[in-house]
Amino acid sequence: MIKRFRPMPATAMAAVLGLAMMTTAAVPAAAREKPKKEAATKGPQLNPSKDFRPFAQKMDAAFKKKDAAALQAAITEGQGAATTNDDKYYLGFFTLQLGILNKDQALQEQGLNTALESGLVPAADAAIYNFFSGQFAYQKKDYAKAAQRLEAARAAGSTEAALPDVLLDSYAKSGQTDKAVAFAKENIATMLAAGQRPSEQMFVVPARALQEANRTEEMLDLLALRVQSYPTPQIWHQTLMIAIRGADKDRTLDTLRLMRATNSLLERGEYAEYATLASQAALPGEVVAVIREGKAKRVIPAADAELDELAKTQVERAGDEESTLAAYAKRPATLSNPKVAGVTGDALVGYGRAAEAIPLYQAALSAGGDKDLWTYRLAVAQAMTGDAAAAKASFGQVTGPRKTLAKFWLAKLNAEGAPAAAPAPAAAQPVTGG
Template identity: 60%
Template sequence: MFTRFRPTTATAMAAILGCSMMAMAAPVAAKEKPKKEETAKGPQLKPSSGFVPAAKKMEAAAKAKDAAALQAAVAEGQAAASTNDDKYFVGFYTLQLGILNKDEALQAQGLDTALDSGLVPPADAGLYNFYSGRFAYQKKDFPKAITRFEAAKAAGSTEASLPDLLMDSYLQGGQIDQGLAVAKAGIEAAHAAGRIASEDLYVRPAKALQAAKRTDDLLDLLTLRVRDYPQPQIWRNTLYILLQQVGGDKDMNLDILRLMRATGAMTDRGEYLEYAALATEAGYPGEVVAVINEGLAKNVFPKSDARFGPLLASQTDRANADRSALIADAGKPVTAANAKAARGTADALVGIGEYAKAIPIYEAIAATDPVAQYRLGVAQALAGQSDAAAASFAKVQGNRARLAKLWTIRAQAKAAPAATPAT
């Protein structure tokens, strides 16, 4: 689901922006020499002599919150303005008029006039540019929104929705790479601060990447998403895309379904049926039995199911016959000559939950067997050895490298406390 941005209302803007701006407005009648600390705050405004009468009227009307008088004074000021100082005052009081009248068009006009004067104090530049960009975003003027939001970011704006709006402005303007870069920067900044990034930073660029058929970039982003949002449905969506990417590689499909099961993301009868069929074909009866029993326990399908019932009966007999042999094989030394058979034994042991017995077998052959290196990490993760699993997954290369990253996230999520959600 794609969530909507919730722009700040005019009333909230008056509280945030209007008060801030009123606090820094220079009284037009001031004659005193500015102090050193005041000089450091920014340029001192000095209206032109021809503009002073209109400036006094705007200031008085704004203080009195007299919208009609302020509207007349602003019109007079617009006609009399001749310098950048004058234009800043016109912009400022146009904004105040927009706030009084709850007129966003006037608010946007006032912000732009003040910004174009070049005299907005640095301390307020982030706020002015952010709201100007927000108004441009609402009008779908994305090039202008990008310019303003980038200026707000450069000025140090701390508005919580700035990364989302800047990212989406780039995406809406067709600049996917720039939008993706903003999204990733926002995600990592939140992660470094111990917070969960806004879901918009994942969902909106993911939609753009999917439309552009950039599956690798999409999966990179979704990998970050499950780190922050490890809900089963998020895992499910991510792993389904990965299943589509690997196509007909049965061994890879089985490994993906194993991760789907480990993250609680299997909820459909068809998924259990595919998993059971692949495990049966690969010769893991114990794993088939475990998967089917899990589906029954979750009421995904009934005991009377025409496909699962006969399969469970046949594989249960095989699993019972194989179990003692598997345990015996686990104690045999692993050599180069029997490495392939050893990996099969370890795989079968993991399938029946004997992770501790499988781990040393994988360790003996991992250096020369990339699949064993990957499945070593899986066994360690399932055994609760999060640090060891992460170290093993870090060594995985080739077509299981992405799966290794996803498993690392799953292992670390099990071991770490939850991060704080973003506002």
């Protein structure tokens, strides 16, 4: 007896395996020899072995009648006789159908795996068989197998929306960090190029794997891509609290400034630390501005003895500084001294006068000042004045300890300049079965 199985349409298989209330698939039709062209469109020709053929006939008959008990009996009887790949595909196919009839996920998984291992699953069904086999393996926490099956589904052209996230997590949880990172970067680049926003998992999963592997710089690269796609205050806050770890006072202050620029200073303690560090840096105008902002946003209580006292002392400390800065900034002695020029620029930025600070930072660089520090501060001032092109060029030159912060500023600028991305397609629900 020769059987030719018609491949089940991918949409039909997805519906069958993805719904709690399952229905049976169309019965594969018996067929005589037909032209090769037709065979290619209808799946592999199966030639059960002599010993297995009687059981195959019983399975076919039971399935046509939707007689689950008879189908179960035929499968049980025939298992020991399935020796060839044709037999195994036949056995897998009908085991899958029994699982669907009985709403039994274990049988569905067994049937899919048996059919796949036969090597005879039709090309038209390879994507969906591998996808759901991978889903079952993932649910059982067999992540290496899940990754293998989902890779095969992807190679076969699967368009399941859930596949990228599940494959990525399978890579990460099976210890395949390099594959997880490479796949995430490829997927992110593809989606962004198509004007779509990748899922958060596409950033978070590989970032977590990189963190566990102590590959901090690579982790921060992915987190920068994440805030570019999801520039919310909460995500900026989470990200910059990671970036701030281990920073010295100067870089901590610069990080808190970026948090302020991204509206991600969310706690009273962050404003307090910012104000304290700015005070230690002799920037009274910035201290007062930050405390006032925290109160306006109601993050700092209206009556806060500690910060109220700090603000009072900084107002007194500032005196007439703001009104005299413009003239001081133009003095040759200021412009020729890199340290003086730079800190004068910092003071101007603290008073909200970033445009006036730009020539001071340029003077600090021209006079031989700390290239990394003053290039970074110049870029920030350019960004604050809305000159994104100049800011990006300057941030691109930062190579020292502030390179990470420059990376996040670039993410902020890219997010502001990018058109709104469409959300990623909704992921399919995990297989729930019956």
